[in-house]
Amino acid sequence: MPKLSAILTLISSLILGVGGVWIAYNVDMLPVSASINAPVYDELYRVLFIIGCILFIGMTALVIYSLIQFRRRPGETGDGINLEGNISLEIFWTAIPAIVVLFVGLYSYDIYDRMGGMQPLMHDHSGQMDNQNERVWGGIGSGPIESLSTKNLSSLPIELTAMQFAFIFHYPKGDIISGELHVPVGREVSLKMESKDVIHAFWVPQFRLKQDVIPGQPTILNFTPTKAGNFPIVCAELCGPYHGGMRSNVIVDEQEDFDAWLKENSKETI
C-alpha cells in the first residue's frame, strides 16, 4: 500500500497548507496599523503565522494520530516495531527546519531592510553630532521608506525625555513642552530619546515600533504616521511601581490641525 499512503500524505499536507494560509488570512490578531512600517510588519507577521500554523497543527495532528492509532488495545502484549532510525528520514527533517529557518531569516532581513533598519543612522537632526563621544543607537525606522511624499519634507525633530513615570516631549521648533506627542500625518518624525533615571521603553502598538529609552545613551527612533487618530504610548520596560500607569498618547493630526496646534502652543513666533 505505499501508493495509497503516499497519496494520503500528499492530500493531508495540501489540506494543512491551505488550512494554514486560510487561518492566517482570517484570524486577525493585530491592532490597527498606523505607521509606514506597520503594513510591512503585518506582512512578516502573516508569513510567520502561516508557517507557525502549518507546523503546529501538523505536529499536533501527528502526535494525536500516533496516540490513537498506535495505542495499546486491551489484552495486547508485546512491543512496537524495532525501528532505531532512518538516515534519509533524519536528513529530510533536518533539511525542513533548516530551509524554513533560512527562508524566514532571509525574508525578515528583507523586511528589516524595508523598514529602514540597515540605513546608516542620521546622527542628529542637523546631521551632525553635538558631541563626538556621544553614542547614539537607532531603532528600526532610522531611514525613510520610499512612499508618500516624505522625500521632499525633512523629518520633524522632537526630543523625548522619559522619567519615572512620564514621557515629556520637547519640540525644538517653537520650544513647546508637552506630555502628549502631537505629530502630523505623512511626515517623518525623528524622536531623540533619553532617560533621566531608569530604562524606559517607547512603544506605540499601532506603529509596531518599540525602542528602549536609556539613561546616559541617547537613542533615535524615526517613524512616519499614516493614519490620523489617537494612539496609546506605552512604557514597555519595568521602571518602578507605577510602570503600568506610565502611559501617554500620540495624537496624529492632519497637517493643518498640527500646524494650528503648533502655532497655538509655541512660545516663539514661527
Added chain:
Amino acid sequence: MTISLKQSTPPPEKLQPTGWLKYLSFSLDHKVIGLQYLVCGFLFYLIGGSLAGAIRVELTSPLSDFMPREVYNQVLTLHGTIMIFLWIVPVVNGAFGNYLIPFYVGARDMAFPRLNAVAFWLIPPSGLMLITSYFINGAAQSGWTAYPPLSITTPAAGQIIWILSVLLLGGSSIFGGINFIATILKLRRPGLKLMQLPMYCWAMLGTSILVVLSTPVLAGTLILLSFDIVAHTGFFNPSLGGNVIVYQHLFWFYSHPAVYIMVLPAFGLVSEILPIHSRKPLFGYTTMVFSIMGIVVLGLVVWAHHMFTSGTPPWMRLFFTIATAFIAVPTGIKFFNWVATLWGGKISLNAAMLFACGFIINFVLGGITGVALAQVPFDVHVHDTYFVVAHFHYIVYGGSVFVIFSSIYHWFPKVTGKMLNENLGRFHFIITFIGFNLCFAPQHWLGLNGMPRRVAEYDPQFQLINQISSIGALLMALSTLPFLWNILQSSLYGDDAGDNPWNALTPEWLTSSPPPVENWEGEAPLVLEPYGYGEKDSNKTREAIK
C-alpha cells in the same frame, strides 16, 4: 581516558541516620539527595505558584487594586526567581540528575558525594533568605532580570538579599554541574561507551557544560551590581559613567543558556520516557546526541536577542537573529525523532505518557513563537509584552514542568515501590493541560495588541482576556490537588509496584524498588542497548543483560 576516579563506596551505615530522618540530614547517598532536591523544589513551586496566583488575581481588573504597586513588583520578582532558581533548575538537574545519572553510568554514587550534599544544602537557606527578605524590608522589586539602574535605585536591602541568594544558588548549580561532568565522563562502568549511555546522560552532560561555562559570568555580574548598590561604584550606574547595556549583555550571557539549562534535561527525560511507554527504540540516537551538542554550542551565542530594543547596532541584531533561528534546526530534529519514536509503537496512554506528549505539543508552540521572536522586525513590536510572557511559559511550564510531572509519574514506582493511581494521574493531566493553555494561549493576543509585561494596571479593553487567563491559572492551581492526593494516598496505600513495572531496560529498573543504598546487589548490570525495545530482539537484549 585512562585516568579513572575511584568508585566511591557508600558511606558507613552508622554515620547516616535511617528512616525519614535521613531526608533531613547531610546524606551522601545520591538517591536521598535527589529526593531532597525534588521535595524542596516542589515546596518552592507551591510558593512560586501562590505568587503567580496573586499576580493573576491582581490582573482580573484593569486597576491596581489587589495589592500595593511596590508589593506587586516584589511578587513578580520573587515569582520569577523562585520558579527558575528554586524549582525548575534544581529539579530537572539536581533531582533527576542525582537520582538517575549514577544508575545510568553504572556507578554506586556520584563522583563527589560531599560536594553533592553541599550543593543541595545551599538551596534551602538561600530560598528561605529570598522569601524572608519580603517580610524584613521588602523583597527585590526590579524583576528577575534586575536591570540597572532600576535595581540600583530600588530599596537596597531586598536587592542585596536577592543577589546573595542568586549567587548561592548559582554556586550550588556550578557544584552540581562539575559533579555531573565528572560522573558521566569518569565513573562509567567498564565496558560502557559514551554512545551507549541513555540520552538523559547526554542531556545532563550538555547542560552541565552550559552551567559551568555561563553561571560564573552571572556571579561576576551580580557581584559588580552589588558593588554599585552598596559601595556606590559606577560599573552600571550611568550617573557615575557606567553603562547599563553592558549589564544586559553579561546578564543574558548566563540567562539565555539558563533556558537550555531548564529545557535540555527535560529533553533527556522525555527521551527516556517515550521509548518505554511506546515499546520502541528511541528513534535516531546519534542525531539526538548531536542535536543536544548543537543546542549547547548555539545556546551560548544567542543572548543578545533579549536586547533587540535595547540599543544594539544593526549588525548585532542580524547576527543574533540568525544564530537564534538556527537553534530551531537541532530542536526540530529532536521533536521529529520523538514523533517517530511514537510511530508504530504499542503506546500505553498512562499519565507519564500523556504529560510527555503534552510537553511535545506545548513546546512546539513555544518553539514556533520563539523563532518568530528571533526576527528583529517582529520582536520590536512584541518585545517586553505578554506575547513574550506567553512564549516563555510555553517553554518552561508547558515544556519543563510538564516533563517534571511526567517524570514523577514514571519514576515514582522505582523510588517508593508503590504504583500511583493512573486515573487520578490522567485527571491531573487533563486539568493541567486545559488550565495551562487557557491561561497562556490568550496572552499571545494581549501582547500583540498592546499589553506590556510586568504591569499591575492595564488598558480596560484587555480585561476580558485577562480574566480568561486568570481562570486558566485557577485551574492550574486546582490541578495540584489531585496530584498531591495521589502522591500521599499512593505512597501509603498504593499497589505494590514490583521492581520493573514498566518492563524497562535502563539500569535503574534492573534493581529492587526502592533500590538498596549501593544501587545493586553485586555487580552493576552492563546495559549496552538502553533502548532495545521492539518486537525483533527485545528478549535477546534482556538475556544479554543477564
